[in-house]
Amino acid sequence: MRVIEIINPGQKSVLTVTRRSTPTPIDHQVLIKVAAAGINRPDVMQRKGLYPPPPDASDIPGLEIAGTIVAIGNHVVNLKVGDNVCALVTGGGYAEYCLADDALCLPIPENFSFIQAAALPETFFTVWNNIFANARLLPGETLLIHGGSSGIGTTAIQLAKAFSANVIITAGSPIKCSFCLQLGADAAINYKKQDFVDSINVITSNQGVDVILDMIGGDYFPRNLQCMARNGRLLQIAIQNGPKSEINLLTLMLKRLTIAGSTLRSQNIGFKSEIARQLLEKVWPLLSNDTIKPVIDSTFALCDAAQAHERMESSQHIGKIVLTV
Numbered sequence: 001m002r003v004i005e006i007i008n009p010g011q012k013s014v015l016t017v018t019r020r021s022t023p024t025p026i027d028h029q030v031l032i033k034v035a036a037a038g039i040n041r042p043d044v045m046q047r048k049g050l051y052p053p054p055p056d057a058s059d060i061p062g063l064e065i066a067g068t069i070v071a072i073g074n075h076v077v078n079l080k081v082g083d084n085v086c087a088l089v090t091g092g093g094y095a096e097y098c099l100a101d102d103a104l105c106l107p108i109p110e111n112f113s114f115i116q117a118a119a120l121p122e123t124f125f126t127v128w129n130n131i132f133a134n135a136r137l138l139p140g141e142t143l144l145i146h147g148g149s150s151g152i153g154t155t156a157i158q159l160a161k162a163f164s165a166n167v168i169i170t171a172g173s174p175i176k177c178s179f180c181l182q183l184g185a186d187a188a189i190n191y192k193k194q195d196f197v198d199s200i201n202v203i204t205s206n207q208g209v210d211v212i213l214d215m216i217g218g219d220y221f222p223r224n225l226q227c228m229a230r231n232g233r234l235l236q237i238a239i240q241n242g243p244k245s246e247i248n249l250l251t252l253m254l255k256r257l258t259i260a261g262s263t264l265r266s267q268n269i270g271f272k273s274e275i276a277r278q279l280l281e282k283v284w285p286l287l288s289n290d291t292i293k294p295v296i297d298s299t300f301a302l303c304d305a306a307q308a309h310e311r312m313e314s315s316q317h318i319g320k321i322v323l324t325v
Contacts, residue, residue: 003060004094004305009049012306012313015061020095024071028102030079030087031071035114036299037093038064039308039321040122040151041215041238042265047309053091054266062093063265065100066108066117067325076102084108088121088272090265094305096325103273106280109287119294119320123155124283125275126237126264131156131213132163132282133275134260135233139164141210144200144227146220148185149176151320152237154295156213157183162286168203170196172315179318183295200227208232208255221245228257236261295319 001022007014025031043061045051053059066086069079079085079102086108087100108117131137143160147153148169160167161184169180170191177188189199200209208229214220218241224234225248232255251257264272286292297317300308302325311321 001096002302003092003096004062004302006047006059006061009047012047012309014047015094015305015309017303020060022097023092023099025073025076025099027073027075029073029099030069030076030085030102030105032065032067032085032087032098032100032105033070034065034093034096034098034325035067036065036118036325037062037095037098037302037323038118038120038122038151039305039312039323040064041240041312043094044309044312057090057265058092058099060092060095062089062091062095062098062323064088064118064121064123065093065098066114066120067098069105070097073102078102079105084114084117086117086120088125088264088276094302094323096302101269101273103269104276106276106284109284111290112287115296115299115322115324116294118322119151119296120287122264123151123294123320124159124279125272126152127156127159127213128279128283129264129275130235130237130260130262131160131211133278134262135211135235135258137163137165137211140166142166142168142204142229144209144212144224145169145185146212146214146216147171148180148188149318150215151295152213152215153180154183154319155292157185158292159283161185162291168200168209176318197223197227204229211235213237215239216241218242218245222248225251225255225257228255230255231257233258233260237263297321299324 215238217239
């Protein structure tokens with residue numbers, strides 16, 4: 001089968017098309033003939049040597065796929081050959097065939113293409129686990145999303161609005177801000193033109209936001225604390241501006257804030273399968289009735305994975321970038 005290998009960590013040119021043997025599923029695994037695979041920031045970090053795969057994961061990049069099951073392990077009971085599914089995987093997505101755990105396979109929503117389905121697992125698992133399972137965002141509360149036009153951001157906007165929350169986003173251009181408003185955000189802040197702390201104080205009449213989903217880290221951290229409401233919750237899911245910052249513990253104490261960080265790839269199957277169960281129950285009906293749809297920025301052929309990474313690193317994209325196989 002054709003796969004994309006990272007020969008040596010580095011620039012996008014290290015993504016190389018090569019051939020490997022097609023894997024065989026065992027136990028609770030299924031083998032999926034990949035039709036499409038989502039591109040994510042962790043793929044770029046892995047390519048650069050900054051995010052090595054877990055010990056038991058494939059070294060092939062790619063964390064989410066959609067396609068057709070062509071073989072099953074001997075303990076698989078709820079799936080069969082011929083089923084069309086999307087799946088969260090720990091690696092191996094940039095390939096013609098990929099192994100997935102049966103508990104992390106979800107049916108493709110009605111009327112969805114493989115491209116749309118491939119844009120679901122990584123973002124929806126991440127957003128649901130952080131905003132709803134961890135932060136317990138409630139109807140009427142206000143959510144701040146940094147990077148509102150990203151794949152994670154566009155997913156978070158739609159999910160939060162579907163569950164009756166208020167949404168404020170930050171983005172880096174008028175076009176991105178406008179898109180997020182059209183998608184459902186209640187307010188959009190161009191962080192290149194406005195100080196988001198001042199803007200949030202104005203928008204919320206100095207009450208602050210209840211939940212923050214942050215992919216930036218670094219110098220955003222103390223500023224996040226400044227614009228949080230009492231009993232606010234901060235979810236740190238990435239650190240594009242670096243892992244280090246200063247914290248004012250007095251602010252933390254006086255506002256009774258909760259700070260949590262999370263990663264998804266290294267979590268065990270049991271943890272991730274519970275998220276899958278909740279998504280199937282709470283979110284998949286919203287996808288099937290067109291309440292929510294993934295935002296697709298662009299698609300690239302498998303052999304053009306380097307160009308897909310270039311698109312992501314340009315930060316010009318809005319929504320998901322997807323490889324077609």
